[in-house]
Amino acid sequence: MNIKFVLFSMLFSIALVSYAQENKKPNIIYILADDMGIGDLGCYGQKFIQTPNLDKMAANGMRFSQHYSGAAVCAPSRSTLMTGQHTGHTPIRGNKEVGNNMEGQVPIPANTITLAEILKAQGYVTGMFGKWGLGFNEGDPNNQGFDEFYGYNDQKLAHRYYPPYLNHNQKIDSLEGNDWTNKVTYAPNKIQDHRLKFLEDNKDKPFFAYIPLVLPHAEIISPNDSIFKLYENKFIETPYTVDNDYTSDYGPNIVKHHYASVAKPLATYASMVTRIDVYVGQIIDKVNKLGLADNTIIMFKSDNGPSVEGGTSPDFFDSNSKFKGYKRDLYEGGIRAPFLVVWPNKVAKGSITDHVSTFWDVLPTLSEITNSETPDNIDGISFLPTLIGEENQAQHDYLYWEYNIKGGRKAVRKGNWKGVWYNMNTKKQGHLELYNLAEDISETTDVADKHPEIVAEFKQIMKDARTASALFPFEN
Incomplete structure (x- = not known):
């Protein structure tokens, strides 16, 4: 046999393998905490947890210092993530229930193009494990691009960590021992089992695992296991009891969407x-262990700022760090949250970026990474150049948020300027x-009176950045 031919064949085979590895679609894991503040993580300054x-x-990857949640509450934040549109355009702009004694939130419309559908069209196996909050029927995860769904569809049910059941695609999965009185199966642990199984089952295919955790959203409750024992006697505690309007303990008289009392709220949180x-x-x-690390992107984020409900103590833990505001606020503390990205050999280890980015940028970023077509009606900008250290990063002209309850709230960030307008729809x-x-x-320090020209510009942006919504009207 001609030795030159053998050597050429070997080199050609190596080149093919190298090309295939370089052009193989990366697996994507997007993990979303619920009501976690930017200050709750050690890498952002947390001292106690x-x-x-x-x-x-x-x-091992990149930490973002100026990445924003899509909204100040659960459902609209998830809607911006799935659609690449901010709250002036995305179909779900608030936590609105279906009503008429029906479960779940107002569904995201059937014709919505979601991130899951975009990736599925590229051959990805798609799984969603955790809290959905974007409706049943046409809005159900299985109808919005996810091959497998396990967890809570109704985010009000997700107020409880020991529910009698969870949703598995179109079936009900009963949780052993849970009956609204007895607490045996901690739902987050059961959901985690399904996440790990999804990774195992799809190790040979490109996959997108969307992991919207329920933790640490109220209710504040934890199994009495080794994790809880780390903190059981660490703090001076004041019990959070049923002596308020939104607390209801497990038992025959439980109000299911309320929160349980908790003896040690600091330790539990x-x-x-x-x-x-x-x-x-x-x-x-x-x-x-599956040998997938080099070709897997892992992202971690929180859906909004820290909550002040159900026994949480964001001030004690400094959960919002140096930022003003909490969940439901459009100040920085309500919408600026942690964001971490690991992508071996692509994202520099230990890198930190101050690039201003947000939830609605995730869809175009992952679309660019996977060579997918991006819908024309999105508001997002890919931050892939930032991830891989290139200098051609496009910038937002502005970021926009709206929240049509609590008197009506809007916010705009443009450059280093931030405009916040509360009580837009009240008499005063x-x-x-x-x-x-x-x-x-x-x-x-509000400096509006010193910069009337910027105030006027921001008012115009707040007017022009949105389209009308019959479901989430905003009159001012």
Whole structure:
């Protein structure tokens, strides 16, 4: 046999394998915490709560300092993620229930093009494991691009961590021992089992695993296991009891969508954040054991700022860090949250970026990575150049948020300027507050009276950036 031919064949085979590896579609895992503040992670400054796996993610990848949630509450934030549209355009702009004694939230319309559908068209197996909140029927995950769904469709049911059942595609999966009185099966642990099985089952195919965790959203509750024992006696505690209007304990008289009382709220909340970290560690370990790490993108984010409900204590833990506001606020503390990305050999280890980005940028970013077509009606901009260290990163002209309850709230960020307008639809109307984030990151000093030209520009943006919504009307 001609030795030159053998050598050529070997080199050609190596080149083919190298080309195939370089052009193989990356697996994508997007993990979304629920009501976690940017200050809840060690890599963002947390002092009391242990998050070693997430801190390791930051060390092995990129940490974003200016990445924004899609909204200040659950459902619209998820809608912006799935559609690539901000809350002035995305179909779901608030936590609106279907009503008429029906379960679930107003469904995302059938004709919506979702991130899952885009990736599925590229040959991805798609799975969603956790809290959906975008409706049953036409809005159901199985009808919005997900091959497999396991978890909570109704986000009000997700107020409880020991429900009698979860949804598995179009079936009900009863949870052993749970009957609204007895608490045996901790739902997040059961959902985690399904996540890990999905990774195992689809290790030989490109997959998109969307993992919207329920933790650490209220109710504040945890199994009495090794994770809880890390904090059981660490803090001076004041029990959170039933002596308020939105607390109801498990038992025959339970109000299902309320929250349980909790004897040690600080320890319990801390354990819930650490449980998230444990889940992330299990997912990373599974990816490593399956030999998928080099071709898997893992992203971690929170859907909005920290909650002040159900026994949470964001001020004690400094959950919103140096930022003003909490969940439902359009100040930085309500919408600026942690974002970590690991992509071996693509994203530089230990890198930190101040690129201003947001939920509605995820769809075009993953579309560009997977060579997918991007819908024409999106508001997002791909941040792939930032991830891979290129200098041609496009920038947003502005970011826009709206929230049609709590008196009506809007916010705009443009450059270092931030405009926030509360009580837009009340008799005693508020005014547009203006902050220079470069000088006042905590939004303590309203300088609107000193910059009337910027105020006028922001008012015009708030008017022009949206389309009308019959479901989520915003009159001012």
